[in-house]
Amino acid sequence: MRATDDLAIVERLAHRAVELAEALLREARAQQTADEHAQAKKLARMMADPHGKELTIALADQAFRSHRPERIADQLAYLLERYGVPQYMDWWERVALLLGGAMAHYLPSLVVPPIVARLRHETQNVILPGEEEDLRRYIEERRRAGVRLNLNQLGEAILGEKEAARRLEAYLTLLARDDVEYISVKVSSVYSQIDLVAFRATVAQVAERLRTLYRAAGRHRYRHQDGRITPKFINLDMEEYRDLDLTVTAFREVLDEPEFLPLSAGIVLQAYLPDSHRVQRALTEWALARRARGGAPIKLRIVKGANLAMERIEAAVHDWPQAPYETKIEVDANYKRMLQYGCRPEHADAVHLGIASHNLFDVAYGLVLREAHHVEPWVEFEMLEGMANHQARAVHARAGGLLLYAPVVRAEDFHSAIAYLVRRLDENTAPENFLRHVFDLEPGSPAFLVERDRFLAAFGIEARLSDAPRRFQDRRAEAGAPPVLRPLHAVFENEPDTDWTLAANRAWIDDVVRRWRERSHDRIPLQIGGELRTGPSQGDGHDPSRPGRVAYRYALGGPADVDRALTVARAAQPAWAALSIAERGARLEACAAELGLLRPDAA
Numbered sequence: 001m002r003a004t005d006d007l008a009i010v011e012r013l014a015h016r017a018v019e020l021a022e023a024l025l026r027e028a029r030a031q032q033t034a035d036e037h038a039q040a041k042k043l044a045r046m047m048a049d050p051h052g053k054e055l056t057i058a059l060a061d062q063a064f065r066s067h068r069p070e071r072i073a074d075q076l077a078y079l080l081e082r083y084g085v086p087q088y089m090d091w092w093e094r095v096a097l098l099l100g101g102a103m104a105h106y107l108p109s110l111v112v113p114p115i116v117a118r119l120r121h122e123t124q125n126v127i128l129p130g131e132e133e134d135l136r137r138y139i140e141e142r143r144r145a146g147v148r149l150n151l152n153q154l155g156e157a158i159l160g161e162k163e164a165a166r167r168l169e170a171y172l173t174l175l176a177r178d179d180v181e182y183i184s185v186k187v188s189s190v191y192s193q194i195d196l197v198a199f200r201a202t203v204a205q206v207a208e209r210l211r212t213l214y215r216a217a218g219r220h221r222y223r224h225q226d227g228r229i230t231p232k233f234i235n236l237d238m239e240e241y242r243d244l245d246l247t248v249t250a251f252r253e254v255l256d257e258p259e260f261l262p263l264s265a266g267i268v269l270q271a272y273l274p275d276s277h278r279v280q281r282a283l284t285e286w287a288l289a290r291r292a293r294g295g296a297p298i299k300l301r302i303v304k305g306a307n308l309a310m311e312r313i314e315a316a317v318h319d320w321p322q323a324p325y326e327t328k329i330e331v332d333a334n335y336k337r338m339l340q341y342g343c344r345p346e347h348a349d350a351v352h353l354g355i356a357s358h359n360l361f362d363v364a365y366g367l368v369l370r371e372a373h374h375v376e377p378w379v380e381f382e383m384l385e386g387m388a389n390h391q392a393r394a395v396h397a398r399a400g401g402l403l404l405y406a407p408v409v410r411a412e413d414f415h416s417a418i419a420y421l422v423r424r425l426d427e428n429t430a431p432e433n434f435l436r437h438v439f440d441l442e443p444g445s446p447a448f449l450v451e452r453d454r455f456l457a458a459f460g461i462e463a464r465l466s467d468a469p470r471r472f473q474d475r476r477a478e479a480g481a482p483p484v485l486r487p488l489h490a491v492f493e494n495e496p497d498t499d500w501t502l503a504a505n506r507a508w509i510d511d512v513v514r515r516w517r518e519r520s521h522d523r524i525p526l527q528i529g530g531e532l533r534t535g536p537s538q539g540d541g542h543d544p545s546r547p548g549r550v551a552y553r554y555a556l557g558g559p560a561d562v563d564r565a566l567t568v569a570r571a572a573q574p575a576w577a578a579l580s581i582a583e584r585g586a587r588l589e590a591c592a593a594e595l596g597l598l599r600p601d602a603a
């Protein structure tokens, strides 16, 4: 087929998607309940009240994360004083918050628990209670409505192996329930010591936990409403960029083992990472080969990505480029490219697709692509519980099914749901996000036209969209290269940290470690005024990774060495004082460049 024909097809499908998005929106609005309407209205008021939004995030993040009523009371009072009572709340909520803030200080253990209970109640449509009876009732209700569920067990932060074991146990308990079909797991919640420098050791640990989970999934059975009986399904959620390679590697390696060939399991890719399309292609090639060996299909959920703020902070702190694309239009274009690739019948057969989005234009595009390629059995739609349930119902009706992602948390762990809540709040209110309009979007409205144009514009850049990673530091390439000296008067920039997310850097450090392991231990002399001296005594240096062994010996100076060092420094002082600021800068730059060259030996 010629490229112009391809373009004409894409254009036709895009315009059909716009019509379908409009229909979905109409259908959603027609069935919005009064409660959903009120919730959306409150969100719209929050958007017009930036202080209120800030306070809500700060309350969630700083006050309600704590277990201790005194701490919550203290923060509540402090934040109310700092931000004032949010205008977007109803009057009675404002009064309650004010009273609570004032009284909590005096009677924290009496006043705070009802406030936290109220917060839990308010967020119950987004985060479900994990208590046995409540959960059973909820699952049953959804099953009656024909909605399939993907449960995500939220819990405490995983700082140590005890917590990781507890979370693994919670996942296994969920898998063992008759009424649970599908769960989501984060690799960072089953292994606490993720360290990318020790990449292979980390993969081995994560793989061990995955085996435990996959064995349980294969052992337990779920009876679907149509009578089919299948193993349970486990999906690996994707978190930060640094987890991408680790998650994909562990996923592939374990599913390649003969024991797990018959098992179908899922993984997520985030379209805001340019790399994701390359990873999608590699995963598809691999899944096709696995299928040819008699293996089960895998499933890929395609999302845009929920950790943009965190990625930006990570990039700023380490002086790296931001891993996700810089603009929304690029993310939207990559999302479409990934849907198009995933919906090709020759791919969808081996890599089933979950199209996860709340953007009705992208959902509609997925529906249109699915129909055009006749891949309905392998492509499903996924949405988040409680975010825009009227829209979810409309998508459910059009798609003939829906997988709802439902986070679950027990009362005692509620504080750990805060990160999830903050991410959802951010999604609902970020300037270019579709959900921002959940209240006022109607066909033909200005907001609708903006979203429609945003959707169509992404097709225009798809052909020239890069899929190259935005982080590409390679310490190996720096070896032997001449030092890079910045021009005088250049603005100060930090030296970027080594990025262990990147395989090239991990290969580099592996080489360095190998070299150092083979080295007999050094004797490090004193160096005073350019002269190397042994000193009167010496100390032993230890390497914590090899306890009990001396890694190196270093010379210790005596009083004569201290005197000599001071004399040298004093003699050098007039020359240093005579240097201009720029000349001093140049010397320091030269030192930095020299240290950079020695990085393999100083890393």
Ligand SMILES: Cc1cc2nc3c(=O)[nH]c(=O)nc-3n(C[C@H](O)[C@H](O)[C@H](O)COP(=O)(O)OP(=O)(O)OC[C@H]3O[C@@H](n4cnc5c(N)ncnc54)[C@H](O)[C@@H]3O)c2cc1C
Binding pocket: 236, 237, 238, 239, 268, 270, 272, 303, 304, 305, 306, 307, 308, 324, 325, 326, 327, 328, 331, 356, 357, 358, 359, 362, 382, 383, 384, 404, 405, 427, 430, 432, 433, 434, 435
């Ligand atoms: C069922 C389900 C499961 C999910 N699982 C995961 C998961 O495992 N991992 C994960 O990370 N996320 C996950 N998400 C969240 C998802 O990544 C999106 O954040 C969310 O769905 C919003 O995207 P959208 O397509 O619905 O809406 P849209 O409003 O079209 O897109 C919003 C998204 O665009 C991107 N964006 C917005 N502004 C910019 C900008 N200026 N520059 C660059 N990018 C920008 C961000 O990714 C933002 O979230 C899941 C979502 C759903 C529905």
